[in-house]
Amino acid sequence: MTTLDDDRDQLRSNLELIGRENIDDLEAVLSLVGQYDVEGFHRVEDNCPAEFTWDYQKGAKPQLDKLYEKAKKAQWNAQTDLDWSIEVDQEQVVMANAEANPAQMQWDPAALVGTALEKWDDKRFMQFGIENQNWLLSQFMHGEQGALLCTAKIVETVPWIDAKYYAATQVMDEARHVEVFSKYLDEKLSGHYPMNAHLGLLLDDIVSDSRWDMTYLGMQIMVEGLALAAFGFIHMMTTEPLLKKLLRYVMADEARHVAFGVLSLQEYYKELSAAELRERQEFAFEAAIRMKDRMAMQEVWERMEVPTSDVIKITAMAPERDDFQILLFSKIVPNLKKLGLLDAADGWLRTKFTEMGAIAFEHLTDSTEDEDAFADGSPAERQVV
Ligand SMILES: [Fe+2]
């Protein structure tokens, strides 16, 4: 007997999965720009059934139980554990970042010849740096709201009591994360951006999917895996003390969230058919591309009135920025391997990550071995730095 899934024996093409054949088609990437919803709301149908369980045996899934007990003691208070009296000078942050990391934060003048940026003065470049900060923190904030909604959905849809308990602690964590990024934007930076269009498409896909494990795969494995790597990079680079501490605290929570994803899915994925695994591979690939696409920062370029043709030219001459984008997959690839998704369907996803240049990360340790995830006490008590 064949199932509906088995009838589809072809893996879908890039065009079907992400709307374009060439994943590096920057013109197509830049053509999607996030917009503010004039009504201030964005509604997505949540198609997954809410699931009661009558099996209340706590600890039936011992690792999830352990994570839940750790999470209860790891809570921190966004209002009182961070020093909000610290003043942030955005211009100084732009200059310090450029100095700390010239390959990412400065442009080679040769790349700017013949583009709008050739005529920019120092003031305009400074504005660009400030817009970058506002954009980045805005995307973190929107992503955190995505995590808040997804995790509330997991409380409803996951069938096991230990996972419902753990997910409930993550809902609290994500509320705190939205709170800190929103407060930082409002009190320390100088403007908001709408959700990036590619991130928005991905979050819509995750929230609307009817299968409970896809929420985990999209959010805990892909979005939070990338966020953890990005937070780690910025935490390492920034000299702004409030952001540095804020990110370190958020990272301590995110380490648990990603471990929660791997621990929840690893057994479940062993039971899935080849066709079902293939769909998860496609979903992971689609998510990876959407997250890579969001890094093109199209909303900033638009606000700075730089034409798409100029952005393509400038980006083509800054290959080290691509290398940085690939680094952000360092947490994702080992976790996909642990879940068996790299090698299912004749290694289709392995080929995709090889093409993206990210396959070498498969040898790093996966998130179930992240010390932060199982640490004792809150980050404030542990005095993490
Ligand atoms: Fe978060």
Ligand SMILES: [Fe+2]
């Ligand atoms: Fe999270």
